[in-house]
Amino acid sequence: MRLILMGTGPFAVPAFEQIYATPHGVAALVTAPVRMHRGRAVEPPSPLRRLAGRHGTPIVDPEDINAPESQEQLRRYAADLLVVCDYGQILKRETLAAARLGGINLHGSLLPKYRGAAPINWAIYHGETETGVTVIHMTPQLDAGPSIARAVTPIGPEETAVELEARLAQLAAGLVRHSLEMLEAGRVEALPQDPALASRAPRLKKTDGAIDWSRPAAAIKNQVRALEPWPKTYTFWHRREGPPLRLILGPVRVVEPIAEWDAGGSIRHFVKGTINRELFAQPPGTVLTAADGWLVIVAGQGAVASLGLQPAGKRPMTSEEFLRGHPVQPGDRFGPE
Numbered sequence: 001m002r003l004i005l006m007g008t009g010p011f012a013v014p015a016f017e018q019i020y021a022t023p024h025g026v027a028a029l030v031t032a033p034v035r036m037h038r039g040r041a042v043e044p045p046s047p048l049r050r051l052a053g054r055h056g057t058p059i060v061d062p063e064d065i066n067a068p069e070s071q072e073q074l075r076r077y078a079a080d081l082l083v084v085c086d087y088g089q090i091l092k093r094e095t096l097a098a099a100r101l102g103g104i105n106l107h108g109s110l111l112p113k114y115r116g117a118a119p120i121n122w123a124i125y126h127g128e129t130e131t132g133v134t135v136i137h138m139t140p141q142l143d144a145g146p147s148i149a150r151a152v153t154p155i156g157p158e159e160t161a162v163e164l165e166a167r168l169a170q171l172a173a174g175l176v177r178h179s180l181e182m183l184e185a186g187r188v189e190a191l192p193q194d195p196a197l198a199s200r201a202p203r204l205k206k207t208d209g210a211i212d213w214s215r216p217a218a219a220i221k222n223q224v225r226a227l228e229p230w231p232k233t234y235t236f237w238h239r240r241e242g243p244p245l246r247l248i249l250g251p252v253r254v255v256e257p258i259a260e261w262d263a264g265g266s267i268r269h270f271v272k273g274t275i276n277r278e279l280f281a282q283p284p285g286t287v288l289t290a291a292d293g294w295l296v297i298v299a300g301q302g303a304v305a306s307l308g309l310q311p312a313g314k315r316p317m318t319s320e321e322f323l324r325g326h327p328v329q330p331g332d333r334f335g336p337e
Contacts, residue, residue, distance in 0.1 A: 001080040001184055004099060005048075005057075006030040006065075011165060012085035013047045014173035015106055019083065024180060026057050027077040032088055033061040066092045074098035081183065083176065084138065088117075093140045101183065103138040106176055108168050109201065110134060110150060112193040115143035116201035120168065121161045123201075125226035127219065130154045131164070133172040135179045137190055144198075146190035149179045158251075160228040204231055211235040213285035213335055217254040217302035224252050235285075237326075238333045245326075246337070250308025250316060255296055257303075285335040290328035293320030297334050 002025045005016050020026065029052040035043060045053070052059050062070040066089070074082075075098045082096065082103030096102045109119035111134040116122075123131045132152040136145040151171050155164060182188045209231040211220055224233045236244035257280050280298060282288070288296040288303055295306045310316040311326070 001025070001101075001180065002027050002078065003180075004028050004030060004074060004077055004079040004082050005052075006082055006084040006087045006103075007048050008032040008046065008088045009086035010047050011108060011169050011172075012087075012106070013051060014169045015085055015176040016048065016051060016083075018173040018177045019180070020051075020055055022177060022180065026055065027079050028058045028060050030060045030062075030065065030074075030087070033063055065089050066095050071095050071098055081180075082138070083180075085172070085176075090142055091138060091140070096138055096140070104148065104176075104179060104183070105136050105138045105143070105145070106172050107134050107136065107143055108165070108172070110152065111136060111143055111147060112195065112198035114199055114201035117203040119201040120165050121201070121204060121226045123226075124155060124159070124161055124164065125222055127222050128155055131168070133168055133175055135175055136193075137188075144193060144195075146192045148182070148188050148190050149175050151175050158225070160225045162228050206231045209233045210336065211249070211334075213297065214300040217256075217299035217304045220299055220304050221252050221254055224249050235334045236337045237328065238335065240327075240329070240332070244337050246312040247334075248310040248316075249306055250310065252307060253305040255303040255305050282331075283333075285333050287328055287330050287332040287334065289330055290323055290332070293318070293323065295319045295323060295328060 003019065004027050005019065007016060007029070008031050029048060031046065031048055049059060060073060062073075064070060071094055074095065079099040081101045082091075082099045083106075084091070084103050085106040091103060107119065108131075109123060110132045114122050120131070130152055132150055134147050135149040136143065136147050139145040153167065153171060204227070209227050211223065211233055213220070213235070227233050232248045234246055234248045236246055238244050280303065282298050284298050284300050286298045288298060295309070297304050297306070306319050308316060308318050309322045311322070
C-alpha cells in the first residue's frame with residue numbers, strides 16, 4: 001500500500017520506523033510546522049522529521065491540515081491510507097477522504113477510555129492499573145472510530161508517564177504493523193466503540209499540576225507520576241518568614257498511620273511508611289515532620305513523604321538536601337499560593 005504518515009510527537013517514532021521496514025511505500029510525512037522566531041527555528045528538527053529525512057520522504061507541514069489547499073496536496077499523493085499517530089489536529093471527513101481507504105489512528109489508551117490529547121497522563125492520574133494502545137479506523141469525531149486492533153499492558157505502581165509512554169510506543173509499533181497486514185489482506189474486523197464507556201483525556205494545562213492536599217495521598221502520588229515531564233506537580237510552602245515558596249514535587253511515598261509511635265517521635269517509622277495515627281487529624285497540607293531527610297505532609301487520607309523537590313529557580317534536590325537549606329517546621333502549611 002501507499003501510505004501517508006501523520007505525526008508530530010515522539011510517541012509515533014517506533015511505529016513509523018516499523019512501517020519503513022515493511023514493503024509499504026511512504027509517500028509523505030505530514031507533521032506540525034517548525035516554530036520560527038525572527039526567521040530562525042526555535043528548536044531542533046523533531047525525531048519524526050529526522051526519520052523522514054533519512055528515508056528521503058517529502059515533509060508536509062501545513063498550519064491547517066483541513067484547509068482546501070492542504071486537502072488537495074494530500075490528494076496529489078494518491079495514497080491508499082493515512083496512518084495517524086500523535087499528530088495534533090482533528091481530521092475532517094474531506095481530509096480523510098484524500099486517501100482511498102481513509103485513515104487509521106494509533107491511540108495510547110484502551111478506547112473508548114481516555115479519548116483526547118493526553119491519554120497516558122490521565123490514565124495514571126486516575127489510578128488505572130492497566131492501559132494499552134488501540135488502532136481505530138478514523139471518523140471525524142475525536143478518537144471515536146471503530147477499533148481494529150488493541151494491546152493491553154499493566155501500569156507499574158511507580159511508573160511515570162514518561163516511562164509508560166516509552167513502553168506503549170514500543171507496544172504500538174508491532175500493533176500498527178499487524179493492522180496494516182490485516183488491512184492489506186482484507187481481514188479487518190472493526191468493532192464499534194461504546195459511547196457510554198467513553199472518558200476524556202484533554203490536553204494538559206499548567207494548572208493541572210497544582211496539588212489539592214485534601215485529596216488522598218495515593219491520588220497525589222498518582223498526580224506526581226502522571227504529570228512528568230510537564231507540567232509537573234507543584235505546591236507552595238507558606239514560610240513563617242518571607243513569601244510562599246513554589247516547590248515542584250519529585251517522587252513521593254504514601255505514608256499510612258499506625259497505632260503506636262515511639263516516645264521520642266523517631267522518624268525511623270517513616271522508613272516503613274507509617275506514622276502515629278493521631279497526627280493525621282491535622283488539616284491537609286500540614287507538615288508532620290521535617291527531619292532526618294524526611295518531609296511528610298498530611299493529605300486528605302494518609303500522608304505524603306516527599307523524596308525530592310525543586311524550589312522555584314533552583315535545581316532539583318533530594319528532600320534531605322532541601323531541608324538542610326530550608327527551615328521547614330512541623331505545623332507549617334503547604335497549599336495554594
